[in-house]
Amino acid sequence: MKHIYIDHAATTPIHEEVQQAMTEAMKTQFGNPSSIHQFGRESRKQLDDARTTIAKSIHADFPSIIFTSGGTEANNLAIFGTAYAYQEQGKHIITTQIEHHAVLHPCEELEENGFEVSYLPVDETGRISVTDLKNALRDDTILVTVMMVNNETGIRQPIEEIGQELKDHQSIFHTDAVQALGVEAIDVEALQVDLLSASSHKIYGPKGIGFLYKREDIHLKQLVYGGEQERKWRSGTENTLSIVGFKRAIELVLGEREQRLSHYRLLSKTLLEELTQQGVDFSVNGNEPYRTPNILNISFPGTDVEMFLTNLDLSGIAVSSGSACTAGSIDPSHVLKAMYGSDDERLRNSIRFSFGMDNTEEEMKLVAERIKSIVDRLTNL
Ligand SMILES: Cc1ncc(COP(=O)(O)O)c(C=O)c1O
Known part of the structure; x- marks a missing residue:
């Protein structure tokens, strides 16, 4: 894998x-x-x-x-x-x-x-x-x-x-x-x-x-x-x-920043397009144009962040919720709570993807496919 x-x-x-x-x-x-x-x-x-x-x-x-x-x-x-x-x-x-x-x-x-x-x-x-x-x-x-x-x-x-x-x-x-x-x-x-x-x-x-x-x-x-x-x-x-x-x-950053940024933009765009193509239900937390291209926080309705992260890990994908982990369980994000209020389900179903120079478009396609099967599994529980 x-x-x-x-x-x-x-x-x-x-x-x-x-x-x-x-x-x-x-x-x-x-x-x-x-x-x-x-x-x-x-x-x-x-x-x-x-x-x-x-x-x-x-x-x-x-x-x-x-x-x-x-x-x-x-x-x-x-x-x-x-x-x-x-x-x-x-x-x-x-x-x-x-x-x-x-x-x-x-x-x-x-x-x-x-x-x-x-x-x-x-x-x-x-x-x-x-x-x-x-x-x-x-x-x-x-x-x-x-x-x-x-x-x-x-x-x-x-x-x-x-x-x-x-x-x-x-x-x-x-x-x-x-x-x-x-x-x-x-x-x-x-x-x-x-x-x-x-x-x-x-x-x-x-x-x-x-x-x-x-x-x-x-x-x-x-x-x-x-x-x-x-x-x-x-x-x-x-x-x-x-x-x-x-x-x-x-x-290295000084010499390559623009290159890195356009690569992150491409990865971000590819992941979003592939998720749409796979028919996955999602929404992005945090609006353009203020989002830096290397971080993408996505909510997947009907899922649970802990189960989601475990399933992603088992399928070889290392991502995080971005929020703190206390005694083995993930705290609802204080950042999403500030954005949406404490009752919003996005606090419990959002994942942070943060891209790097070595990630490829091919990987984004694979990630979208694996997400699709996990979301289908989790939402049919
Ligand atoms: C916004 C922000 N501030 C501070 C820190 C802490 O930095 P360090 O891990 O170097 O102590 C982090 C690390 O995740 C961060 O994302």
Whole structure:
């Protein structure tokens, strides 16, 4: 049986060229970049080169990149770091109901500690409204954190408009760009964001490495204390090997983004056409034109997500619901709940397909055929 992986929003394989760069670095570099001898200096050079490439890729300056262990840590540093550094100016934070848990849970933790958080709703298309944001803004708002692309639906949020809106407000603007890196051309200046989180393992880089972009004049309360690394914003010997891999993954994206995007568009179109041709009943969650082409969230009426995923797995197809799994069962998606309300059956019958560079049109045809037989089975129970 042919196994087909369509869960790239969860994680991607490591690109061959990333593997090569990391293997080479593993063989030739082991110095601690903080050491002053030659071994250290060589590692420092690799670290500096990576920081330069990564900063340039989002139109930022070299010192604005703080390497972290991934998107989760970058979000935690942005949120706790801002809240505790600016609490004298207010204790109000604005976020959305559809953020990743790496944003929602830090916000909930801050609520336990005397901060007030407003969670903006979304409409059926999966987008927040800038008017709602304007209405929620207060004199004591110190942080607005809104994700760039939603990990379950692929829907883009109006980041440029929010940046514009906050231009003359004291609030710091953070965006979780974990699902946007690689699909969006990110320019932190044009977006007017102060903080931006990113992760390597969604763009064919290694796991356990990411960064927080921090505009020079923003101050954060650090979370990790220790040495002088990352200009003390995040102490700890840098993960140079993974940083080298992350750099290569970013270089590859920069050279191939348009190609990758048109491939994802083709896959998405093929899958939808094949499902229609097979006579499968479905609807897409999250509307065009705001959907990124690599994520497609589809509801299959009359099915149940857990049974569906198990059947797909048994038939060799790796996808996910996009929402959290607690004690072996899938929680109804908080993102779809925000879009449709808690009683809608789409919360319990939706699947996230997320495409990668190696997926083919042929695979999409096979997937549609296998889905057809599973849906027939599940709906005839
Ligand atoms: C939108 C979003 N934010 C944050 C994260 C967490 O990133 P990491 O896995 O690097 O900790 C993810 C991962 O799925 C994500 O999709």
